[in-house]
Amino acid sequence: MSREEIIKITNDFLVEEIEVDPGVINANASFKDDLGIDSLDFVDIVVIVEKKFGFKIKAEEMSGVTTLGGFYDYIESKMNNR
Amino acid sequence: MAKRVVITGMGIYSCIGKNLNDVKESLYLGKSGIGIDEVRKEIGFRSPLTGILEIPQLKGKLDRRMRTGLAEEGEFAYMATLEAFENAGIDIEYLEKNEVGILYGNDSSAKAVIEANNIIEEKRDTTLLGSSAIFQAMNSTVTMNLAVIFKLKGINFTISAACASGSHAIGLGYMFIKNGLQNMILCGGAQEINFYSMGSFDALSAFSVRVDEPTKASRPFDRDRDGLVPSGGAASLILEDYDHAIERGANIIAEVVGYGFSSNGGHISQPNDHGSYTAMLRAMEDAGMKPSDIDYINAHATSTPLGDQYEAMAINKVYGEKCPLVSSTKSMTGHECWMAGASEVVYSTIMMQNSFVAPNINFENPDEHSAKLNIATKTIDKNIDVFLSNSFGFGGTNSALVVKKTKTK
Numbered sequence: 351m352s353r354e355e356i357i358k359i360t361n362d363f364l365v366e367e368i369e370v371d372p373g374v375i376n377a378n379a380s381f382k383d384d385l386g387i388d389s390l391d392f393v394d395i396v397v398i399v400e401k402k403f404g405f406k407i408k409a410e411e412m413s414g415v416t417t418l419g420g421f422y423d424y425i426e427s428k429m430n431n432r
Numbered sequence: 433m434a435k436r437v438v439i440t441g442m443g444i445y446s447c448i449g450k451n452l453n454d455v456k457e458s459l460y461l462g463k464s465g466i467g468i469d470e471v472r473k474e475i476g477f478r479s480p481l482t483g484i485l486e487i488p489q490l491k492g493k494l495d496r497r498m499r500t501g502l503a504e505e506g507e508f509a510y511m512a513t514l515e516a517f518e519n520a521g522i523d524i525e526y527l528e529k530n531e532v533g534i535l536y537g538n539d540s541s542a543k544a545v546i547e548a549n550n551i552i553e554e555k556r557d558t559t560l561l562g563s564s565a566i567f568q569a570m571n572s573t574v575t576m577n578l579a580v581i582f583k584l585k586g587i588n589f590t591i592s593a594a595c596a597s598g599s600h601a602i603g604l605g606y607m608f609i610k611n612g613l614q615n616m617i618l619c620g621g622a623q624e625i626n627f628y629s630m631g632s633f634d635a636l637s638a639f640s641v642r643v644d645e646p647t648k649a650s651r652p653f654d655r656d657r658d659g660l661v662p663s664g665g666a667a668s669l670i671l672e673d674y675d676h677a678i679e680r681g682a683n684i685i686a687e688v689v690g691y692g693f694s695s696n697g698g699h700i701s702q703p704n705d706h707g708s709y710t711a712m713l714r715a716m717e718d719a720g721m722k723p724s725d726i727d728y729i730n731a732h733a734t735s736t737p738l739g740d741q742y743e744a745m746a747i748n749k750v751y752g753e754k755c756p757l758v759s760s761t762k763s764m765t766g767h768e769c770w771m772a773g774a775s776e777v778v779y780s781t782i783m784m785q786n787s788f789v790a791p792n793i794n795f796e797n798p799d800e801h802s803a804k805l806n807i808a809t810k811t812i813d814k815n816i817d818v819f820l821s822n823s824f825g826f827g828g829t830n831s832a833l834v835v836k837k838t839k840t841k
Binding site for chain 2 (some may be wrong): 368390391393394396397
């Protein structure tokens, strides 16, 4: 899966399922402050990522991820190492 | 000094109408909301009969976090409550600045529990349930979600009392306000309508199997009744301290004047006449009324052979030959279970506001007990000043409420 596909799928589910405002989506956006994603939303993102990408997010691997760009990187690395 | 407790808003989402106006029309016309759920036939239900009710579409009306915690019965309750607060002239700004409580009847959230368990079984991983499963699955799902959505800051808990849940919720709301502890409480009852919630009830062979005539299946007090028809939805009422209502210029709809309760201390599912008799007497005593003051009784009667028989015996014991008009609106709605005690106060109050008694449809032939009652077989245009509403549940829990037209000071 290309990075462009990962970005598209991720942005689409953030808008459609997490109902993030499309206007605030960019690679530098902070999960918490810009996208408004809280700990409960993240529980749902784990479920969605498993459905869309076929792997389960591990909290400890996400500890340094604070921006959307970092999240694309994380998904890309997981997809490339399968 | 005890406070007077009035109803200043109502909302309803039921199989005979999704708002007060539509429900008023159905009640007047004696329109049934009962039909067949084909899925129940396929999955082994003894009876596929049910109230037919559309699930509200809340996407776009409520933001995601508030919406996803609502189980089906919570969605119904949200719709009923929107109408009730609007009817009471209460907006979100008022709710943010004032202390309003919630006491709501609910006694299951089976679909949410079963669907979550199905995911665990399939995935073998609870973290794949998502964040909302817990908020949908708990019995208090309605009160926990509505308290967040409507920013409620007063008393907040769920009443689980089987098919008397909604009635006890109003009774408790009445007591909190009467005793000066709260001046406004959202009361009501909610009932999921999906098949998950009714399989174990169907197992008792308590449901009607008159599948060739769905709208004639629920026939409380009729000699040929063969069981109840499960149904669902939600009903909300805004209970308010009379002085508070006057002060804010609210439209006062009716006054709750009596709450009576009892427990049979007997069989888990089979009723008796003594407990319901006690509840009715206590409600009238609390209201300072005698049997002849009651103009209309909204019976609990669900269309089961034994339940209706014992209620008829109890009503006869209280009212004797001077029986007020009696009808069971379950003849049209089916048995709205956890919601019924609240919805039937809404139905009866609509009748009181519009001066008619809704019919006990499908009452064609009495049995020896119902023959002693004054059952409204068709719509009767009549002034109602006071009504009594009965609700009884498994385990022998009984609740009776007396409501009257409000006379301002």
